[in-house]
Amino acid sequence: xxxxxxxxxxxxxxxxxxxxxxxxxxxxxxxxxxxxxxxxxxxxxxxxxxxxxxxxxxxxxxxxxxxxxxxxxxxxxxxxxxxxxxxxxxxxxxxxxxxxxxxxxx
Amino acid sequence: xxxxxxxxxxxxxxxxxxxxxxxxxxxxxxxxxxxxxxxxxxxxxxxxxxxxxxxxxxxxxxxxxxxxxxxxxxxxxxxxxxxxxxxxxxxxxxxxxxxxxxxxxxxxxxxxxxxxxxxxxxxxxxxxxxxxxxxxxxxxxxxxxxxxxxxx
Numbered sequence: 565x566x567x568x569x570x571x572x573x574x575x576x577x578x579x580x581x582x583x584x585x586x587x588x589x590x591x592x593x594x595x596x597x598x599x600x601x602x603x604x605x606x607x608x609x610x611x612x613x614x615x616x617x618x619x620x621x622x623x624x625x626x627x628x629x630x631x632x633x634x635x636x637x638x639x640x641x642x643x644x645x646x647x648x649x650x651x652x653x654x655x656x657x658x659x660x661x662x663x664x665x666x667x668x669x670x
Numbered sequence: 671x672x673x674x675x676x677x678x679x680x681x682x683x684x685x686x687x688x689x690x691x692x693x694x695x696x697x698x699x700x701x702x703x704x705x706x707x708x709x710x711x712x713x714x715x716x717x718x719x720x721x722x723x724x725x726x727x728x729x730x731x732x733x734x735x736x737x738x739x740x741x742x743x744x745x746x747x748x749x750x751x752x753x754x755x756x757x758x759x760x761x762x763x764x765x766x767x768x769x770x771x772x773x774x775x776x777x778x779x780x781x782x783x784x785x786x787x788x789x790x791x792x793x794x795x796x797x798x799x800x801x802x803x804x805x806x807x808x809x810x811x812x813x814x815x816x817x818x819x820x821x822x
Contacts, residue, residue, distance in 0.1 A: 631699045632762060632772075636712055642775035650777075651701030670763055 575662075582658065582665050587636050589662025602621045603649055611648050611660075614638055618654075618661040621645060628658045630668035674703040674817025681822065682711030684726040684754055684766075690822040691715075691769045698776035699787075703817065707810050709783035710813065712822075713790065716782060716798045721767040726750045769797075774800035778812070779813070783803050 565576050565584065570593040576584040581601070582590055596616060598605050607615075617638040622628045630653045635642045645653035654666045675697050680691040690706065697704040714720040728734060728741035728750050740746060756767070764772055774780050782797055782804045794804065805813075 581820075631776075632764070637770075640774055646698070646775070646777050652699045654699060655701065669692055670761075 576587075578664075580659075580665065583662040584664075586619070586663045589642050593662065594660050596620075597662075598656075601656055601659055602651055603656055603660060606631050607660075608648070610640060610644065613656045614640055614645070614648060614653070615661040618657050618663055622658075622661075622663040628654065628661075628666035630654050630666055632670040633668075672697075672818055674705075674814075676705040676814035676817055676819050678707045678709060678810075678819065678821045679712035680710045682720075682724065683715040684724050684751060685731070686727075686822065687712065687715045687724055687766055688763075688769075690760070690820075691766070692763075693775060693820065694777065694801075695769070695773050698773065698778050703778075704773075705779040705781060705813055706770075707781045707783065708806075709786045710789075713782060713786050713792070713797075715766055715770060716766060716801055717792070717796055718725055718798055719796070721770070722765070723799065724766050726754050728768060728794065768782055770798065771800055774802075778793075781810070781813075783807070783810075794819075 566579065567576055571590060575588040578584055581608055595605055595607055606647055614634065616627050617634065629637065631645065635645055636656055651658035654668050677690050677694050681687065686687050694704045710718050714724060725747045728736060728746045729738065731741065734750065735739065756789060770780065779802050782801055784804050784806050786802050819821050
């Protein structure tokens with residue numbers, strides 16, 4: 565198991581950098597994670613809308629939403645999502661939000 | 671890691687178009703640069719009057735497990751298309767027109783083939799607003815350079 569230190573705390577991540585235990589995540593880790601993967605910082609309110617939605621969906625359903633679902637449910641359009649998370653919104657938002665990579669094709 | 675894909679859509683059937691759209695959209699979702707190049711009958715996917723009427727091919731499609739003669743009956747294709755549309759809706763897949771628009775919103779390039787536009791006597795105005803350009807084969811290869819090319 566890989567570990568890394570974020571905001572002064574050691575957390576477990578998998579080989580792609582996704583959190584193994586979503587409960588180890590805290591909000592102050594998000595900016596650092598964002599910077600590492602090329603998400604434009606400082607994080608905006610809209611970033612946080614997405615990150616919070618990712619987490620609530622994960623804790624409710626056991627998996628994060630796909631981009632399609634994220635766009636429909638969070639109220640952030642596909643275009644905006646790609647501005648916020650240029651290298652794949654569901655994937656990058658999941659990583660910043662400390663949840664596993666969502667599975668899904670759409 | 672793949673950094674760029676250029677996907678050629680040459681068929682105008684439901685089963686010819688959907689997989690290409692799923693692959694292009696999926697590429698963008700993974701952070702991979704993607705271009706869609708529509709040519710020949712694939713142009714129907716970006717044709718304003720046709721993109722809402724894309725049909726499943728029921729003749730010459732052994733994957734449907736229908737007798738060949740049954741596939742040719744009047745209405746067979748429409749019926750099978752309705753069924754498939756219902757199936758993809760259940761999976762929350764967008765319809766073809768909405769899907770292309772969504773892929774354009776992800777930042778993928780949407781291109782039409784100049785030869786096909788000429789061949790079918792189409793105008794720019796026949797094609798969807800999201801279309802980035804009508805390009806030549808040469809332009810396509812320039813754009814695809816350094817990435818992977820997928821033909822469907």
